[in-house]
Amino acid sequence: MNEQLTVIEARGNTNCFSETNFNRLLVSMKDRIIPEGSHLFWEGDLSDKLFYIKRGRIKLTNSTDEGKELILYMYQAGDLVGQADPFFSTKHTFNAEVIEEAEVGVIEQKDLEILICQHCDFSIDFMKWMGIHHRLTQTKFRDLMLYGKPGALCSTLIRLGNTYGEKHGNHTLINKKITHTDLSNMIGATRESVNRMLSDLRKKDAVEYDGGMIVIKDLSMLQDICHCELCPSEICRI
Structure with missing residues (x-):
């Protein structure tokens, strides 16, 4: 990634x-x-x-x-x-x-x-x-098998950023509205689990919302959680 x-x-x-x-x-x-x-x-x-x-x-x-x-x-x-x-x-x-x-x-x-x-x-x-x-x-x-649902979610957010991301200073706006249901379907988790994990990431100031779209504020934190291997962008995509 x-x-x-x-x-x-x-x-x-x-x-x-x-x-x-x-x-x-x-x-x-x-x-x-x-x-x-x-x-x-x-x-x-x-x-x-x-x-x-x-x-x-x-x-x-x-x-x-x-x-x-x-x-x-x-x-x-x-x-x-x-x-x-x-x-x-x-x-x-x-x-x-x-x-x-x-x-x-x-x-x-x-x-x-x-x-x-x-x-x-x-x-x-x-x-x-x-x-x-x-x-x-x-x-x-x-990502799904080795690092649990939090790792899979963070990996998915990074992939979404690589695919739809727009740089805003040090932050990255995912310029597509992705619902919690979409995220749950991407990682095989319940919507309630995704809600809790995103809430935790927001408390840690790793992500935030802007007009209903997700903003990645702390990429390095997401990379640490999913044990990012810095794959090239053609691999690290949704």
Whole structure:
């Protein structure tokens, strides 16, 4: 997790692609407009496409047997979304819900396979993208399993700051309204637990609220609680 909080700009998690290879992706896309509240795909659907977000936001979720929603990832403009299994026929293991009307470029699996077969440099960049995605998943599981709910919450706040943060002097404003329910769904805790942990952080002057949005005041305190390993910004994101 990076101490320097910045907004992840256009190209998002596709920064690992060279300009040439990214343009190859763009050429293979078919644009679609997806309204807010609809889904790109559902758990169990055939995983035969990738989606590049040109605008809007999308969250990937799963549900427990008790019906509780878990937010696995939140994607925005510049991100490539999907379960990447070229040359294999697999099914999605999560749902992709559009939370802000999105314009996406749809990349069919057969077109992706052609790019991988025809351009060795593209295949290397694609493996880098898959590696970043796996590291992101691993670090989230690490935070949830090793450092308890307080560590998971602090890690999530840092990731939100890296993704949506705006610097205000020594503080960082998370420029998206994130509810306590959203936070509870991100770390697998109850909303009441999140309320208590945020109240404790506010008493310690680590965070505060400004117009309903969270402000990180003491980044180092959050890093200490979650045993921050100073991962690069492409990994330390929500």
